[in-house]
Structures are given as structure tokens and as C-alpha cells.
Amino acid sequence: MLGLATRRSSLNVAQTVAAIQAELDRRGIPVAVVVDHSAAARKAGLELPATQVVIFGDPKAGTPLMQAAPEIALELPLRVMVRDDGGPGALITWPDPTYLAQRYSLPSQELSALKAPAGIVAAALEHR
Known part of the structure; x- marks a missing residue:
């Protein structure tokens, strides 16, 4: 999908979310919240495959972007979605940094902060 990056995890949704949270903790990056969309759907009497969004960020990285x-600021804090698509493991999706940089006309030196999700996901799946 346009503007998104996706990677498959061999772990299930809950395990993948836990691995991402552990990697964020290792890096000292605060998790603002984990939104469990499937749990909210169940409370509303609806069904949704396991779907969680991890929202995280560091003001030292995000503030220069907003400046x-x-x-x-509509895209921050950063986030990754982890969902069960019926295949093995889980899919992890996050905003593509190049797309965001183009969308908001950010200078190239600001792009590194937007690349954080890809590095976090890669490291989380390696450290499991």
C-alpha cells in the first residue's frame, strides 16, 4: 500500500508486540500506548483478527520534525501496527519514511528520525 512499509514476523501478534516493546525499552524510547483494536472490537460485539498498534516516540527526535x-504532528508519535492476516506469524506495518518526508516536504537530514520503526522492527525480530 502506498506510503507504508511491511515486514512479516514469524511470531504471533502478542509475541511480536512484546518483542517490539522490549526493543523500545532497550533503546530507552518511551511507549505512549499499545492500542488493541481486536479487544475493542470484541467489547463492541464485533470480530477483528488480532490487531495492535504500538505508539512510541522520543521528543528529542520528534520535536525537530515538527519544527x-x-x-x-499528525503522524507523531511514531507507530507500528501488528496484525494477524491469516498467514504464518504476523504482519508489521509502519509509515514509509520516504513517503512521509515527501508528504511533509522535510529536508533530507530529518529523514533519519522517521526511519526508526524499520530499525526497531528489525532489531526486535533479531533479539527474540
């Missing part, structure tokens, strides 16, 4: 392009 450069205030509208990017």
Missing part, C-alpha cells in the same frame, strides 16, 4: 514541518 521543520508542523503538520507532521
